[in-house]
Amino acid sequence: MNLFDLTGKNAVVVGGAGGIGQALAKGLCQAGARVMISSRNEESLKKAQAELKAECGADVLYYAADATDEGQVEKLCAEAVSKLGKISILINAQGFNKKFEALDFDMTAFRAMLDANITSLMMTAKYFGRHFKENGYGKIVNLSSVRGKIATKAAGNAAYCATKGAVDMLTKALAAEYGPFGVTVNAMGPNIVPTPAMTAIFEMRAKENNVTVEEYIKMQGAGIPMRRIGTADDLIGTAIYLSSAASDYMTGCTLYPDGGLTAIG
Numbered sequence: 001m002n003l004f005d006l007t008g009k010n011a012v013v014v015g016g017a018g019g020i021g022q023a024l025a026k027g028l029c030q031a032g033a034r035v036m037i038s039s040r041n042e043e044s045l046k047k048a049q050a051e052l053k054a055e056c057g058a059d060v061l062y063y064a065a066d067a068t069d070e071g072q073v074e075k076l077c078a079e080a081v082s083k084l085g086k087i088s089i090l091i092n093a094q095g096f097n098k099k100f101e102a103l104d105f106d107m108t109a110f111r112a113m114l115d116a117n118i119t120s121l122m123m124t125a126k127y128f129g130r131h132f133k134e135n136g137y138g139k140i141v142n143l144s145s146v147r148g149k150i151a152t153k154a155a156g157n158a159a160y161c162a163t164k165g166a167v168d169m170l171t172k173a174l175a176a177e178y179g180p181f182g183v184t185v186n187a188m189g190p191n192i193v194p195t196p197a198m199t200a201i202f203e204m205r206a207k208e209n210n211v212t213v214e215e216y217i218k219m220q221g222a223g224i225p226m227r228r229i230g231t232a233d234d235l236i237g238t239a240i241y242l243s244s245a246a247s248d249y250m251t252g253c254t255l256y257p258d259g260g261l262t263a264i265g
Contacts, residue, residue, distance in 0.1 A: 003246035007032030010084040011243065012076070014067050014124055015094030017044035019195035020143060020232045022052065024091050027236030028243060029058035033089065036061040036080050067094045067120035077127040086135055089243045090128045092121045093143045095163070096197065099156035110159045117163035118170065125174050129183065138183040141242045142171050146191050146258050150265040164189070168254050175252030184251040186242045191258040192220060193230050225260030234259075 011028045015021035016037025025035050029052065037052075037060055039045055045062035052060045063079045065072040080087055095117040098109040121142055132138025147157060148164030167187060175185040194202065194217065206216035221228035238257045241247050256262045 001245075004240055004244045005032055006089070006240070006244055009033045009088040009243075010080075010086060011035045011089035011091065012080045012084075012087055012128070013037045013091040013093060014076075014120070015039055015092070015143070017041060017048040017062075019093075019197055020190070020193060020235060021091070021093030022048045023232035023236060024093055024239045025060060026052055026056055026058075027233075027240055028089065028091070029056045029060065030236075031240050031244070033243070034058075034061075034084055036063060036084060038063050038065050038067070038076055039094070040064065040066045067124060068115040070123050073120070073123040074127050077124075077131060081131060087128060087131055088135075088137060089139045089141070090124060090132075091141045091143075091239065091243070092124055094120055095143065097157070097160040097201075099160075099201070101155045102158045105158065113159045113163055117160075118166045121167060121170060125170075125178075125185070129174070129178055129181075132178070132183045133181040136182045138178075138181075139243045139247075140174065140178075140183065140185040141239055142167050142185070142187040144168050144171070144187040144189040144254055146189050146256060146261050146265065148187075148189055148254070149256075149262055171254060172252045179251055184242075184247060186247065186251060187254040188235060188238045188242065189254050189256045189258065189262070190235050191224065191230055191261045193232055193235070195232060221259075224258075225263060228259065230257065230259055 011033045013025040016025045017039040025037050042064040065076040144167040145164040147161045148168045151161050171187040202213050206213045
């Protein structure tokens with residue numbers, strides 16, 4: 001028996017159009033799952049669909065939905081069940097980060113981050129959780145961050161750290177509540193990962209340090225035990241583990257594919 005084989009499993013990756021979410025969708029496909037990706041932007045979904053087909057030959061489905069809108073989340077769940085059948089895996093990879101010093105934090109941005117980074121996870125867990133309860137089985141994997149465990153020295157991340165800390169505790173609470181239904185709820189907390197969404201931040205930080213982006217990335221990795229920052233592909237193994245039978249007796253945990261940062265942080 002291959003505990004990591006996802007053949008015959010159907011998965012939904014929210015936030016699956018680009019960056020970490022797309023990498024996780026690729027990993028699930030390569031492990032044998034049938035996958036639907038979702039995000040707000042249909043063009044981004046089409047692009048991700050084509051790239052996933054080219055990378056791993058998988059015919060990934062997509063559905064455009066705003067995960068901060070409860071009605072759209074309910075429709076996403078219904079559409080996934082309609083197109084794929086019984087869903088076994090939900091990956092919550094949605095969210096974003098806006099940086100402001102706490103003394104001048106834009107509260108509109110703060111509330112938007114709360115909605116995208118934590119409220120949306122509650123809503124997807126609500127509707128997919130009902131489906132999982134009916135089937136007596138399910139895997140929910142939430143994308144957290146090392147910043148849910150350790151804060152940054154630099155200013156600007158109060159909202160991000162707060163929302164990722166909330167992800168960790170929501171994961172624990174849902175695990176306790178959903179466990180009797182045969183549903184596991186876990187999270188993964190990576191370190192900083194270079195994705196398209198991070199490009200502007202890397203460029204800004206590199207300029208502040210008067211170095212190139214490549215040099216800045218090397219600087220960021222120098223203080224990590226593995227001596228490099230991670231890539232989106234470095235997270236795939238953790239996601240497959242938490243989505244597979246290999247983790248059937250693990251729930252309420254946050255795993256850190258972070259190169260060792262939380263070991264020393």
